[in-house]
Amino acid sequence: MGGGATDPVDRSAQLATLETAPLGPYLLFLGDTVEQGYAKTAFGLCDWAPDRCIGELALPGATVSTGIPRLSCREAYAKGARALLIGVATPGGAIPQHWIAPLLDALKAGLDIVSGMHARLTDIPQLAASAEMLGRRLVDVRVPPAKIPIATGRKRSGKRLLTVGTDCALGKKYTALSVARALEGRGVDVTFRATGQTGIMIAGAGIPIDAVVSDFIAGAAEMLTPDASPDHLDVIEGQGSLFHPAYAAVSLGLLHGSQPDMFIACHEPGRTHVLGYPDFALPSLEELISETVALGKLTNPALLCVGVSLNTSGMSDQAARQLIAAESDRLGLPVADPVRGGRTFEQLLDGCQG
């Protein structure tokens, strides 16, 4: 265990703090992309953080647009942008040579650069040298912070809510964002805590939890959700699933380090097997809830399921309403689809405030 188990210095270390200056606001960089599918990140940012998206910048030949104003780096800076966000993917995950000049322009105009691509900005010598000289940040959001302490298991002040799921990619991020926004609207002192790259870009801060070395994963979750005032609520983006044959360790480390007081169980009705793993059946919501309580109580014995979030995007209004009502009756818990909102979602929020 990396020497941590016998090295008291590691464990008694102060929780490191996340980079204090948040990322953005953003100028969305679209490269020369001609396929909308490659611009998922840019569209996601416009959907979830429109107030953080000042404009977009595309190279000649690009046909994709998010519909927000087209601005030069200088214009964007003047309007308040502080980072160029690479909002498109490339087929191999690399940064093409002809992007370097516009990226250097962004640095010169006063913008940091934020990327979620596989290739690291800091590995490109011209960008690294220019950023160093100009005092700008190159932020690869797939890269976790350098100094993550071993988890202490110490109970922290403030409240925490985690979204957990029966599988990957079925609404844990969406649910956490929706709940955080809605509670903020109710006047709750709440912070969305991002654990994946898109979430980090939306929030402007966070830790890519699945990129953390195994020994430090619970420590990273502790670092992400530090001590807070007693009525402050962290709403933490869940990752993976405790029932996933490849990613359960990520989910468990996040659960243990987060020490949540509450969780929302997320599921997509109709999904029967782990995405891409046809031999692995999904657990029932009851199994997910009882397993999360059983494992999560190690670091927070008071852990409670406050409700269920169903991703009913594939269903008709009526069918979704009926299913939500039936599941709520069956489980004896608030059940809602945050996208549909409404009375059931308000009841789910009530539970998060309870």
Added chain:
Amino acid sequence: MGGGATDPVDRSAQLATLETAPLGPYLLFLGDTVEQGYAKTAFGLCDWAPDRCIGELALPGATVSTGIPRLSCREAYAKGARALLIGVATPGGAIPQHWIAPLLDALKAGLDIVSGMHARLTDIPQLAASAEMLGRRLVDVRVPPAKIPIATGRKRSGKRLLTVGTDCALGKKYTALSVARALEGRGVDVTFRATGQTGIMIAGAGIPIDAVVSDFIAGAAEMLTPDASPDHLDVIEGQGSLFHPAYAAVSLGLLHGSQPDMFIACHEPGRTHVLGYPDFALPSLEELISETVALGKLTNPALLCVGVSLNTSGMSDQAARQLIAAESDRLGLPVADPVRGGRTFEQLLDGCQG
């Protein structure tokens, strides 16, 4: 989840193979150490892999000796050594400047260099250049292999046994080594699979599982224990504990990826709390066994506890014998201390062959 969940290429990748040429046999490097406590690695190697330890090499001023022949690099090579193993720690984990010349000598004499120190051999330009030129390996055993695939969850051929524990540092490695050796003595086709640095040095191969990025931990365990003939047994060194507030994720990823058919539950009688975490009580052996079965059955529904290993090093012979008998009665399982061996250990081995 690092894109793995949506990228079929990752999942269908062939299992990468471990470095094919095993490490060693070794010349143990003791530096100029004057405190026996710093030479734990060297003594551990002499205890567990005496046939792989050809000799020792110390610098002027050293007062520590393992008792095996003192040899120069050339003498050691002539006697079959193929790697210099750094068998001592330094206070800061760094490689002192005055070690560089003897390490370069080792490379020239035909030896690889193997290190478990925090500082990486490959980060020392003189060593890197010389090793490159001479075709030698610099092996930092804390560094996992470069290409670890995402876990597939696919059932593999052959049999697997994992040691699990109520805590860190109470005999999981020792138990796995003892069981593997003893079964080999019975003629079983068995391989000890190392998951920590000392184990890797003893075995000459392995993966430092707690240094693997979280997304890949189950994949690393799959890679470590590949398909084998139906009667082959992998005995896998466990790590951490499912009940550890910092390291449970490591234990779960190792459990899921190993897909063990059998496990041995390890415990140190008298230890009541997690080492260094006085607020965390250890689970009972019953809790450890039922939790391991509950979580492990995700990737191997046939998972079975075949016995218990007790570290009774702090007890008298008689007290240990009585406790072993009482625990065996209470749990209805073979219970033994592999260090003490005897009839109870033979019964534990019988269970591993069952």
